[in-house]
Amino acid sequence: MAEPSLVASQEEPEERAVEAALRPKFLDEFVGQARVRRQLSLVLEASRLRGRTADHVLLSGPPGLGKTTLAMIIAGEMNAPLRISSGPAIQHAGDLAAILSSLSEGEVLFLDEIHRMSRPAEEMLYMAMEDFRVDIVVGKGAGATAIPLDLPPFTLVGATTRAGLLPGPLRDRFGFTGHLEFYSVEELELVLRRSAALLDLRVTSAGFTEVAGRSRGTPRIANRLLRRVRDWALVHGTEQIDARAAGAALDMYEVDARGLDRLDRSVLIALTTKFGGGPVGLSTLAIAVGEEPETVETVAEPYLVREGLMGRTPRGRIATPLAFSHLGLAVPPDAPFAAAGSEFAESATLFGPGSDEDAGSLD
Numbered sequence: 001m002a003e004p005s006l007v008a009s010q011e012e013p014e015e016r017a018v019e020a021a022l023r024p025k026f027l028d029e030f031v032g033q034a035r036v037r038r039q040l041s042l043v044l045e046a047s048r049l050r051g052r053t054a055d056h057v058l059l060s061g062p063p064g065l066g067k068t069t070l071a072m073i074i075a076g077e078m079n080a081p082l083r084i085s086s087g088p089a090i091q092h093a094g095d096l097a098a099i100l101s102s103l104s105e106g107e108v109l110f111l112d113e114i115h116r117m118s119r120p121a122e123e124m125l126y127m128a129m130e131d132f133r134v135d136i137v138v139g140k141g142a143g144a145t146a147i148p149l150d151l152p153p154f155t156l157v158g159a160t161t162r163a164g165l166l167p168g169p170l171r172d173r174f175g176f177t178g179h180l181e182f183y184s185v186e187e188l189e190l191v192l193r194r195s196a197a198l199l200d201l202r203v204t205s206a207g208f209t210e211v212a213g214r215s216r217g218t219p220r221i222a223n224r225l226l227r228r229v230r231d232w233a234l235v236h237g238t239e240q241i242d243a244r245a246a247g248a249a250l251d252m253y254e255v256d257a258r259g260l261d262r263l264d265r266s267v268l269i270a271l272t273t274k275f276g277g278g279p280v281g282l283s284t285l286a287i288a289v290g291e292e293p294e295t296v297e298t299v300a301e302p303y304l305v306r307e308g309l310m311g312r313t314p315r316g317r318i319a320t321p322l323a324f325s326h327l328g329l330a331v332p333p334d335a336p337f338a339a340a341g342s343e344f345a346e347s348a349t350l351f352g353p354g355s356d357e358d359a360g361s362l363d
């Protein structure tokens with residue numbers, strides 16, 4: 001198994017505390033996502049003017065882009081308390097009933113990974129969202145009775161990395177849906193500037209650009225890399241972090257200039273050097289790098305495909321010319337992508353970035 005990587009690992013408790021301290025508290029401090037921010041600001045302002053709780057909000061997008069942060073901001077902006085739970089923690093309708101029945105008026109309920117809630121809980125949520133009411137079932141079998149229970153008005157903020165997995169009736173009950181996009185390098189520089197100020201770190205503009213460029217479009221990763229650069233600077237007695245210092249620190253942690261970590265690079269190296277650029281099946285590729293196919297598919301592949309370094313075709317994975325040049329290798333003349341308009345170039349676009357096609361079935 002791969003060791004935890006800086007770009008993919010879970011936070012330690014202490015790290016989580018620092019991460020929490022870096023969270024923006026108000027919409028104005030939230031960097032990027034201009035469209036979602038504008039729309040959300042309108043939703044909140046309108047509900048304030050009406051003197052009503054805000055409409056239910058669904059936030060979708062990849063991990064680490066700010067869904068939890070936005071839920072906290074919504075509660076803060078509405079001056080309302082916040083309750084946090086998650087889909088996997090709600091396996092029975094009773095779990096949800098317990099949470100809903102203890103909400104106070106106007107409270108914001110944040111349900112992370114809402115697509116992983118059980119079906120009975122989900123059905124209970126429909127009525128709660130629409131009518132602020134639930135039916136509590138008492139007893140079993142023929143003697144079971146449903147006791148209606150009125151709930152105080154509340155705002156549900158649901159977060160999901162897989163909006164497509166949400167059943168239509170649940171999706172339709174949200175008054176506003178915001179889809180979070182990956183951040184540009186410039187936006188990540190702003191996130192990092194704010195974090196550096198909070199951590200009392202001196203970083204040059206080029207230093208910020210260096211860290212931002214390695215952060216995979218994700219604020220959580222940007223902040224995590226900044227903390228590792230901070231450690232490096234402390235140990236090396238570096239008072240001001242410039243591009244060279246940031247680069248040296250992140251090279252040491254094996255995060256390269258494009259944000260690839262060790263696993264990403266070993267997948268690309270195997271694909272380009274052992275298999276001549278592919279096509280190669282997922283399981284063969286996984287054996288070549290000593291990993292489980294699932295790890296290669298879920299941890300390394302999404303970013304490699306998104307970056308245009310790897311393609312998925314019906315005949316297997318292929319390396320793009322960009323992958324060869326990123327590794328400093330010449331593209332072999334017989335590489336699948338070498339000839340423009342080749343069958344691979346065409347089919348790879350079918351399964352390229354943004355495709356929902358299940359890569360597993362392509363192996």
Ligand SMILES: Nc1ncnc2c1ncn2[C@@H]1O[C@H](COP(=O)(O)OP(=O)(O)OP(=O)(O)O)[C@@H](O)[C@H]1O
Nearest residue numbers: 019022023030031063064065066067068069219220
């Ligand atoms: N737009 C932003 N501006 C500044 N900092 C941000 C922004 N978005 C996220 N962050 C920072 O990134 C970290 C991760 O954000 P958050 O936990 O909200 O992501 P998430 O989308 O909920 O991820 P997950 O789904 O994995 O829980 C936070 O600590 C926060 O400091």
